[in-house]
Amino acid sequence: MPFIPHTKEDTQSMLDVIGAKSIEDLFDEIPVELRAKPLENVPAGRSEMAVNRLVRQRAAEDVQPLCFIGAGAYEHHIPAAVWELTTRGEFYTAYTPYQAEASQGTLQLLYEFQTMMAELTAMDVSNASLYDGASSLAEAVLMAVRANRKSKSKRILVPRTVHPTYLKVVKTITQHQGITLEMLDYDIDGGHLNIDTLPSEPGDFTALIIPQPNFFGVLEDVDALTDWAHAHGALVIGVVNPMAMALITPPGEWGTEEAGIKGADIVCGEGQPLGVPLSSGGPYFGFMCCAQKHVRQMPGRIIGATNDLDGKPGYTLTLQAREQHIRRSKATSNICTNQGLLTTAATIYMSLMGPEGLRRTAANSHANSCTLTKQLNAIDGVETIFSRPGFHEKVLRLNKPVKEVLSALEDRGILGGYDLSAEFPELGNALLVCVTETKTEEDLQHYASSLQEALQETLAEVSA
Amino acid sequence: MSNVPNELKYTKTHEWVRTESDGSITVGITDHAQELLGDMVFVELPETDATYTSGDDCAVVESVKAASDIYCPISGEITSVNEDLADAPETINTDPYDTGWLFKLTPEDSGEVDELLDAEAYLELIAEEDH
Amino acid sequence: MSPEFTSGIKSNQLIFEHSATGRTNGAQMVEDVASASEIPEGLLRKTPPMLPEVSEMDAVRHYTRLSQKNFSIDTQFYPLGSCTMKHNPRACNTLALLPGFLGRHPLAPERFGQGVMACLWELQEILKDVTGMTAVSLSPMAGAQGEFAGVAMIRAYHDANNTSGNKSERSEIICPDAAHGTNPATATMCGYKVREIPTNTDGDIDVEALKEVVGPQTAGIMLTNPSTLGVFDRRIKEIAQIVHDAGGLLYYDGANLNAILGKVKPGDMGFDVIHMNLHKTFSTPHGGGGPGAGPVGVSERLKPFMPIPVVGKDVVGKDEGSFRWLTETDLPQSIGRLSAHMGNTGVLIRAYVYALLLGREGMVRTADYATLNANYLMARLAQAGFDMALPSRRATHEFILTLKRQAKDQGVTAMDFATRLLDYGFHAPTTYFPLIVPECLLIEPTETESKETLDAFADVMKTIQEEADANPELLKDAPYTLPVRRLDDVKAARELNLKYSPAKD
Structure with a gap:
């Protein structure tokens, strides 16, 4: 019996304590007509050796040019230490750090992750990650609607230079919220969103999405776009490649002082370039950063520093009242898990690479x-x-x-x-x-x- | 035992209401409610000039492990909110009936106040809940 | 040796505090080609990000030490109710990390992905059988996303079947008061109003209350069975009938599937859609909070609405036997995509390997021994004098103990018990969930724990009760032996400190 440690004697003495004749008795509250027939389409159990052989053959089929x-x-080199450390059992098999005192390793690491992502994007704060880049953009759109209290329109301006699959995911996830996604065409020569094509009449815009680099790999005119958005009362959602941030102006510095506010309001994106293998598409991780004033509208887990009873520093999940397990139908999102293991890899990756x-x-x-x-x-x-x-x-x-x-x-x-x-x-x-x-x-x-x-x-x- | 001042009116959802001499209404949460919620960490208040119908949720008080909607007890227009709570939400714990007030409003119909619970009825309500 | 210091560094330092300006990790440095940049000056970053500047050894030591501050399944018994913290077999990880799977670009042509697609297709088939559903989509990246997909499908179904040609008027989703928080949150994300219904004192849903709230406005009901109270709802067929008669659909939250694996199929209970948490029932790692995977299974009538992509197998023609992605073209009524690619593929491979290792007999045994362990531990704890929330019921794979009496008499809470358990090397059970049971511990031992471990846990619970009898204050200040003492959550929330800032000299 794979992974079940019970001896016959164990089972018998346990049944005796329960006062049941057989294990079958323990299912006596289930109506008989509901009991399942044997699982015909599940193969018989196999040894690790046999499974090993089968799955290795499968993986060998996929070696690609x-x-x-x-x-x-994006394929980047990943230092060997990243996944050696990430797959240590203490990271790999730990639960969500709800029990803070028993999870200081994961919690401190996530606090370091938040610091690194905030640094990379030059934003005030970061959460502890979301599912992937595409769904992080969907969450950013929902967040912008909550955060921009002055806007009533729920109109989101979306350049066609946003990743087309991201756009599909945004549509799937936000479709029941009365949100309008207004597409903006790109400049056929530059491959970017031309500031001249933005609506010239004043109006109620909730947010403008700015991809950097955009889906064509082209760098957008982020300063002008950010200023335009802020001048029109719209929030700026940056969707960025975190690797590019080491080289180009980060969203926290987009725009000029002229618009009164500098920097993007919400930044999200795909974290995969930071130490995560291509892996046939996942698991990756999404990230999200924002300006301090919007932090209570941010979805997902957030780790905060605090002290213990003796005044010693420690880390804990904070702002939990935003989350589904407390706010239920009024939560900022139904998100429960983050992508803990992938953020572990990314944090170690960024430490090993350095600026x-x-x-x-x-x-x-x-x-x-x-x-x-x-x-x-x-x-x-x-x-x-x-x-x-x-x-x-x-x-x-x-x-x-x-x-x-x-x-x-x-x-x-x-x-x-x-x-x-x-x-x-x-x-x-x-x-x-x-x-x-x-x-x-x-x-x-x-x-x-x-x-x-x-x-x-x-x-x-x-x-x- | 929670403090339930006699001169105030109460809602079933644990807000208190005080009619000021100028006819305006001050709203907060009761001592019993703050005890249930525990240490306050954040308060989200309505915008001034906003109008609400009684029963609308118009504010949120947040402790570490709970977030609770505040329902507008009387229909009317918000005239001011307690800005001090932004930096010191714990005032709701220490002084719920005075400096821990949440917002003030101008009622549409001051007669609505009479429909709320008096201290005695509210005490009965929380006694039942404890049961 | 001072406990503050290990190997010359302060044990609670952040990686940034090991940093020294100009220290680099040479092995990871590619050639510096800054001069080749075509990027105009105005778009270049002016100041580098404050990332750690450490050697490889600094990083390895730091993160190894951090890992040692965690409880994990590999090191501790972890009886977290509703979370199914069972052993994570190593083969699942080793095989998922094979270079063929890891190196494959998600947008590479299908002919370079037949290996991984074969695994995923077989996993779909296995999950179909286990759940009794007609089709499975593996794409949701977590249980909560699976829930979203499920309720979005219910919505799409009602809209598609509305005879007037308009969107459906059905506006409500029913949830029991004991439901996971994700259920009502999901219903809201899908634009529904949530109607809560109460639970009877015996733990089953209040069917009379259900009858009162169902109607033409009902889109569906979200249920977990066994419920979050750790009991099997005996009237499930009747519930399904009531909801179906009103035109609503039934959503199955698969959080507790471990209890009935191979024993009862949600499809047979009358459910129309189900999500599974592979990180629970199929033993993929929790990873300190993800990645999960939340595949959805559907009945025939919801099949057109499944999230894409789904793995298809060509059964005729020149490509017979080869696998391909089913997309918008194949499922034009799909609720759409939930991720940029194929969900959390690596997690799905782990679950597939696990399913192969268990096989059909292993699945049934999983439910057998998960149930045996829960009922045994419940009996042991009852013998030790603890109160069960539902003493007259069989436990399923988990059960609820209530410390209401202790809280009243001795002032010790469920949280005090939980934190004191840590000192004895046990992770705490789930506390304060479900919300409707006061001072509760939701305990799920899982099938992979031995009798010896369960005995030790029961003994420690008894010891803690004795400590509470003698000196309740001892529990209030626990834990004592972990890297930190009890943490100040109020300070964390009031004085938000979400990132490190170097001290200014």
Whole structure:
């Protein structure tokens, strides 16, 4: 019996204490007609050895080629110590730190995490994480509606440069709250949200979402957008790549003093680049930071420092009255878990990298992306679409259908990028290519020469 | 035993109401309510000029382990709120009937006050709850 | 040795306090290429973030030490009611961390993901059978997200079936007063009003009260069975009938599925939709508060509304036997997506490995021994003189002990007992939940604990009662032996300190 320690004698003596004849007797309150038939579609139990063999074969099937896909999930090197420490049983098998005295390890770590995220984004406070980047944006939208008490419209301005899947998730989660998501088109030359396309008439806007970098990898004109929002009484929701924050202006510093308020109001995003493997899509973690004045509207767990009976410093969950287990139907969110284990990894990752390690990783990724783009632009039939600078992703237009080119690249051991043509048909044969610090010069050359071949090959196929 | 001053009126949801000499109404939570909730850590007060109908939730008092809605006992317009509570929410614990008041309002119909519980009826109510 | 110091550093320091300007961890430094930047000056960060500047050893020591300040299943008995803190088998973790799974980009073509998709598809099949539902979507990232998906599906169903062509007028979700806080919070997120119904003194739902609140405005009811009171609601079929007759649907909160695994299928009880907490019943790690996974199972009528993506298997044609993601195209009425990709895939793999190890017999035994352990511990504690909230009922996988008498006579509370337990090396049971039982401890031992452990726990509870009899103050000031004494929650909430700021010289 896997994982059940009872001997026959144990079971018998326990039944004696209970005063039951058999284990079956313990289920005598369940109406007989409800008792289940045997589980036919569950396989018979197997030994660890047998399961090991099966699952290792499965994992071996998934080993993938050199990856140049980004689009919200990014391959970065993860120091070995990160997951060695994260999977220590004391972190891995601990519960949510409700019992503070027995959870000081997790609680102090989360306090350190909050400090690091607040530093990285230059915001006042951070929570202890949400599920993932997409759902964190949904929670940010709900939070903005609560926090912007002056606005009654529940109108959220959403640039089309926000990750399209994030937008779908926002729609799913906020659809029953009477919120209007108003889409703003992007500048076809720059690939960014042009300030001139924002509504010119005064109106009641609850919040403006600003992605940085945006889904195309392009850097938005964050200062002007932030000032516009604040001048129109809207809150600013930044959705950012935390790795990029080591290199570019963090949301806490967006805008100028002219609008009276500097900085974004709420910042969220996908934490995966900070020490979390690609993992077929999860588990990742979402993060959320905000200005101090909005802290009581923030969803999710928050850790605070305090003292114990002897005056010694310690950490505990705080502001719990916002949460579902106390506020029930009036809670700020139904969120119960955070992504504790992933924030553990991220905290250790940021400690091992430090400010310089993170900056170099970000700068290196950016430089690699620039190098590859230059090489690809030299190829006949490839051009960079957008003129504005980016972080580590670039949109290229090909003279062939992207799907065919990607397939030809796969045959050469390369995952060439993310095909934009379905979601952004107006861009034509557009491909989003990501390069991080993990790629070598040889990798970049291999990509460039393979793309050249692939384009010729598909050309040959078309003419044949 | 909780303090239940005779001169005040009460609601079933543990707010107290005092009619001031100018006809305005002051609202707070009772000594019994603050005991139940424990140490106050935060108070969310209504905006002045807002109008409420009796029974609307218009404020929240928060202790470490509970958050409780405050229901407007009398229909009317909020004229002022106790700003001091922002920095010292514990005043509700130490002095619920005086410096721990929550907000003042101008009633639409001062007759509504008469429909509230008097001290005796409120004492009965909390005795029943304790049972 | 002063307890404040270990190996030359203060034991309660933050990682930032080990930091020294300019200290770097050379092994993690890639080439400095700042000059290659195409980013204009105006968009560059001016001051670096205050992150720790420490060596690898500093970090390893610091986080190893921090881990040692935690209670965990690996180190302690953890009888947290409603949380199912069972052993987390190591094989589940080892296999989920295989490079093939970890290195795969979520947007890589399906042909590079057949291995992981095969695992997920089989997990869907297993969960369908266990719950008695028609289809399963694995995408919700936590129990609360599964709940959201479930209630959103109920809403989508009513809207789609409203003959007038307008949105449904059904506006209420019914929840028992003993429900998990996530239930009413979820109903609100889905735009519903919550109607609470009371529980009878025997722990079952008050069916008469239910009859009074159901009606044409009822969208559905959210239930846990076994309930949060640790008993099986015997009138569940009748409840299902009443709600269905009124046109409402039944939502099953799977928090307590461990108690009935392989014994009773929620689908057979009449439920239309269920979420499961894989981090409970299927033993994926709690990780200090996540990641969880909250797959949803649905009956035939809710199938079109499932959250996407779902793993599909081609049964005919050239791709026969291969797996693909079912998306908006396949399920156009879906409530939509809940995450950027496929939920918490790594957690799902762990649950899959666990399900394979248990197999069909192992699942039934899980419920058997979880129930045996709970009833045994309840009997031991009753013998020791403790009061049970529902003494006449069988325990399921958990039970409730009430310290109302002790609170009244001796002034010691459930919290005092809980914190004193820590001194004896046991994690505390769940306290003050469900809210309707005063001074309660909700105790769930799980099937993986031995008789010896349960005996030791019962003995310690008895010892603590004796301490309370002799000197109640001893309990009030507990714990004494942990890294910190009892913490001041009021200070934490009044004087918010949510991040470290270096002391100014």
